[in-house]
Amino acid sequence: MSSKAGQKRADEVIIDDTIDIQWTNVLENLRVDFDEDTYKSWIKPLALVNLEEDKAIMAAPTRFMRNWLMSNFADRLKNAWRQVNEGIHEIEIVVLSGLNAVEAKPTMSEPQSTNLKSAKSVTKGEPAKILSEEEFGAPLDPRFTFDSFVVGKSNELAYAAARRVAENKDVNFNPLFLHGGVGLGKTHLMHAIAWANREYFPERKVVYLSAEQFMYQFISSIRYKDTMAFKQKFRNVDLLMIDDLQFIANKNSTQEEFFHTFNALIDHHRQVILSADRSPSNLEGVEERIRSRLGWGLVADIHPTDYELRLGILQQKANGVPEVEIQSEVLEFLARRISSNVRELEGAFNRMVAHSTLIGRPITLEMTQEVLQDLLRANDRRVTVDEIQRHVADYFNIKLADLLSSRRARQVARPRQVAMYLCKHLTSKSLPSIGRKFGGRDHTTVMHAVKRIDELRQTDSVLDEDIIHLERMFST
Numbered sequence: 446m447s448s449k450a451g452q453k454r455a456d457e458v459i460i461d462d463t464i465d466i467q468w469t470n471v472l473e474n475l476r477v478d479f480d481e482d483t484y485k486s487w488i489k490p491l492a493l494v495n496l497e498e499d500k501a502i503m504a505a506p507t508r509f510m511r512n513w514l515m516s517n518f519a520d521r522l523k524n525a526w527r528q529v530n531e532g533i534h535e536i537e538i539v540v541l542s543g544l545n546a547v548e549a550k551p552t553m554s555e556p557q558s559t560n561l562k563s564a565k566s567v568t569k570g571e572p573a574k575i576l577s578e579e580e581f582g583a584p585l586d587p588r589f590t591f592d593s594f595v596v597g598k599s600n601e602l603a604y605a606a607a608r609r610v611a612e613n614k615d616v617n618f619n620p621l622f623l624h625g626g627v628g629l630g631k632t633h634l635m636h637a638i639a640w641a642n643r644e645y646f647p648e649r650k651v652v653y654l655s656a657e658q659f660m661y662q663f664i665s666s667i668r669y670k671d672t673m674a675f676k677q678k679f680r681n682v683d684l685l686m687i688d689d690l691q692f693i694a695n696k697n698s699t700q701e702e703f704f705h706t707f708n709a710l711i712d713h714h715r716q717v718i719l720s721a722d723r724s725p726s727n728l729e730g731v732e733e734r735i736r737s738r739l740g741w742g743l744v745a746d747i748h749p750t751d752y753e754l755r756l757g758i759l760q761q762k763a764n765g766v767p768e769v770e771i772q773s774e775v776l777e778f779l780a781r782r783i784s785s786n787v788r789e790l791e792g793a794f795n796r797m798v799a800h801s802t803l804i805g806r807p808i809t810l811e812m813t814q815e816v817l818q819d820l821l822r823a824n825d826r827r828v829t830v831d832e833i834q835r836h837v838a839d840y841f842n843i844k845l846a847d848l849l850s851s852r853r854a855r856q857v858a859r860p861r862q863v864a865m866y867l868c869k870h871l872t873s874k875s876l877p878s879i880g881r882k883f884g885g886r887d888h889t890t891v892m893h894a895v896k897r898i899d900e901l902r903q904t905d906s907v908l909d910e911d912i913i914h915l916e917r918m919f920s921t
């Protein structure tokens with residue numbers, strides 16, 4: 446492996462005594478900066494992962510600890526680094542769950558601790574154990590189960606494959622490779638597999654982690670001269686899941702190590718499940734031989750959601766909060782208007798629930814449009830007033846010019862009202878701006894049209910169907 450001088454790859458580990466000495470000095474600075482208890486509870490459990498360009502990467506044993514450090518001590522950590530190495534402009538703390546936290550015992554003083562993770566012990570050449578034998582996967586989200594996963598056309602293949610793998614010990618397709626865009630349920634499915642597998646086969650060792658975590662664990666194992674343990678523990682897994690594999694693109698040593706692990710597991714008939722935001726063949730920056738090997742099992746893609754699936758997901762979420770009253774058209778509106786991804790859809794729903802709980806009123810369409818203005822605007826690009834006007838004119842077989850004219854003949858006036866109604870429902874344009882787009886009409890005219898169509902839909906089933914049909918045209 447070669448890398449151009451002065452151009453460090455992101456996963457290149459610098460095993461350099463001066464870095465360990467730097468870390469020791471950083472810790473010294475921090476020890477002076479903080480009181481003893483704080484130092485022991487928060488700083489000492491940190492381990493150095495690597496220096497990358499102008500960034501110092503450290504690891505904390507828990508997410509909680511990481512978040513707390515980043516929001517409270519980020520500046521002080523950075524300062525401590527900069528005093529030692531002026532080239533450091535950024536710090537990052539990753540979570541390595543196997544990192545043994547030093548128990549915070551404020552009353553005990555242990556000046557020359559033998560904590561294996563402290564930089565001192567490393568410079569002394571002791572075998573540093575940055576990762577414990579078990580517990581090196583990422584935690585699982587209890588909400589991500591098969592029960593809470595709504596199945597539709599776009600994800601049925603991925604879902605079926607996931608279920609099959611979760612419920613069978615036999616390895617039918619190896620690896621299972623799930624791919625699809627952001628927020629379409631890849632992580633959800635992987636966690637669901639882990640939960641189900643634990644339930645069916647509690648004796649099996651199931652490990653889930655992101656490719657990024659895989660990389661940091663690998664890098665740490667090199668730093669702390671512990672690669673044997675690293676290899677060992679990954680090869681002892683019955684079911685290994687690595688999420689967001691695209692992350693290893695252009696990270697050559699991590700790729701290499703991943704491939705060794707992958708092959709070892711497949712050779713021993715252990716199940717491997719991978720996810721990425723694109724198909725194996727499109728994983729640029731990943732070696733060709735790895736890419737092609739990734740496609741040998743079952744490759745299942747998750748397509749963008751359709752309206753029905755989005756509505757199903759929202760209905761399930763609404764069932765989960767029976768105490769909140771939601772007008773039925775709200776869910777349809779959200780499913781139609783927020784088509785980007787499920788994460789955003791859930792975010793919108795949760796915002797509405799929070800809002801309604803705070804003000805103690807049911808969720809109405811009006812309220813939704815108001816509260817979610819920004820979000821709706823961002824999702825608005827697809828349907829424009831012009832498009833609606835064109836489609837409605839086509840649909841009712843009238844001229845666009847007539848639709849926009851002041852003619853009051855019923856056969857153009859009604860389609861015009863329908864078009865205004867759709868603009869109100871499908872875009873986030875205000876009544877005055879819709880009015881302007883219809884030949885400079887007043888906002889009260891638009892308001893009247895919306896109300897009129899609303900009423901007519903109750904009694905005129907033909908018109909109601911026309912509108913359902915038109916709305917569908919805009920929803921995909």
Ligand code: ADP
Nearest residue numbers: 593594595627628629630631632633758787788
């Ligand atoms: P990805 O990993 O593909 O980026 P996630 O699995 O994190 O996406 O999904 C994003 C959010 O959307 C999660 O909260 C997840 O529960 C939810 N979600 C995605 N697809 C579905 C689905 N089919 N049914 C229920 N929830 C879903």
Ligand code: MG
Nearest residue numbers: 631632688689
């Ligand atoms: Mg994900």
